[in-house]
Amino acid sequence: MEILTNIGLNHYLTISALLFGFGLFAVMTRKNAIVILMGVELILNAANINFLAFSKFNGGMEGVMFSLFIIVLAAAEAAIALAIVINIFKLFKSVDVSAIDTMKE
Amino acid sequence: MNNATYITIFYIFAAVTVFSAAFVVFSKNVIYSAFSLLFTFFGAAALFVFLSADFIAVTQVVVYVGGILVLLLFGVMFTNTIMQADLKTDVLHVVPGILLLAATVGGMLFTFYTTGSWKPSDVQLEGSVVERIGFETMSRYVLPFEMASILLLAALIGAAFLARFDKVRNNEQ
Numbered sequence: 001m002e003i004l005t006n007i008g009l010n011h012y013l014t015i016s017a018l019l020f021g022f023g024l025f026a027v028m029t030r031k032n033a034i035v036i037l038m039g040v041e042l043i044l045n046a047a048n049i050n051f052l053a054f055s056k057f058n059g060g061m062e063g064v065m066f067s068l069f070i071i072v073l074a075a076a077e078a079a080i081a082l083a084i085v086i087n088i089f090k091l092f093k094s095v096d097v098s099a100i101d102t103m104k105e
Numbered sequence: 106m107n108n109a110t111y112i113t114i115f116y117i118f119a120a121v122t123v124f125s126a127a128f129v130v131f132s133k134n135v136i137y138s139a140f141s142l143l144f145t146f147f148g149a150a151a152l153f154v155f156l157s158a159d160f161i162a163v164t165q166v167v168v169y170v171g172g173i174l175v176l177l178l179f180g181v182m183f184t185n186t187i188m189q190a191d192l193k194t195d196v197l198h199v200v201p202g203i204l205l206l207a208a209t210v211g212g213m214l215f216t217f218y219t220t221g222s223w224k225p226s227d228v229q230l231e232g233s234v235v236e237r238i239g240f241e242t243m244s245r246y247v248l249p250f251e252m253a254s255i256l257l258l259a260a261l262i263g264a265a266f267l268a269r270f271d272k273v274r275n276n277e278q
Contacts, residue, residue, distance in 0.1 A: 021210035029202035052156040057225040076260035078173040083267035089184045
């Protein structure tokens, strides 16, 4: 009971491990490129939770700043990835990543 | 705040985050996945408040929910014919995926819970970090901050260039 009621670092690490596992599962098994992007966002969120948890229990500001930059990178990555996905849809008329197997138009 | 209330609220937000993340991954419908991702982001933002990173929580809500999620929904609407009744997506490699999920999560949890205990610092982050973020951004992290702005500009131009309608090629034909 002690471990359940005393919220510590392990609780946050557990949540983050689960989010990371789900994101990895989405990236590995889904065919739709948009859902794969959602999986990548889940993985980035898991990393954010880890950084902030370690920063909280370490008392420094490094994790907080790093998670801020992760959010910036996630925004840039989502914009570029969506543009690429839309281009793929224009060329192949589908976003099924297992059907995209040629580099020629 | 009462300790029991604090713990209850933490577990509620943890459950919201984890279960909606599971629904994102295991739902067959892309639209349901996108809307479930909304709850994951909000739950994660609430957890950030527990970690006394209130500014990051607000940024998470503004950037992820207001920006990335809307962008993903745009992507879903662009790349599926809305009139087509099923927005279903197929899956492949389900069994290796489940094995990898179980192995990764199990391995990490085993490592966290068995290899000794963490030794937290005596001085932990308390209260609001907004002021400290401002000082850090303008002192130690001023170079990454400027590089992030250049990266965002490049991403903006690149995304607009990649996603625009291809007028040049249509004129040539």
